[in-house]
Amino acid sequence: MHQPQSPEEYLDLIEQAQFEVEDLLRCAEEEGDGLQEFGARIPIYQQLGAALGLLHGEVADGSHDFGSGEDLAIMPVVRQWKAYIPFHGLLETLNTVHRSGF
Numbered sequence: 001m002h003q004p005q006s007p008e009e010y011l012d013l014i015e016q017a018q019f020e021v022e023d024l025l026r027c028a029e030e031e032g033d034g035l036q037e038f039g040a041r042i043p044i045y046q047q048l049g050a051a052l053g054l055l056h057g058e059v060a061d062g063s064h065d066f067g068s069g070e071d072l073a074i075m076p077v078v079r080q081w082k083a084y085i086p087f088h089g090l091l092e093t094l095n096t097v098h099r100s101g102f
Contacts, residue, residue: 003093005102007059007066013094014056020087021049044081048074048091055094067101 051074058064
């Protein structure tokens, strides 16, 4: 996975992750009736989408603190449910840059 080198590139990766979450939510909502396990994960995907929205806002307005050494707040959920998040590698990349900076 490409490591972003600027806040703009980081925003692009956030937007990719947001698209992936929206796609998962659409699938879960459309197919959730037939696949109860998939539908049951809707709250997880909603939580992930909300966290990405907040992160996007912070990066876009310049208030996000890169290089904090701390994980993104959503990472415990991502790691717990990574088997059900096909793009978890993208989220790990976002977390790595958040923790260590550019």
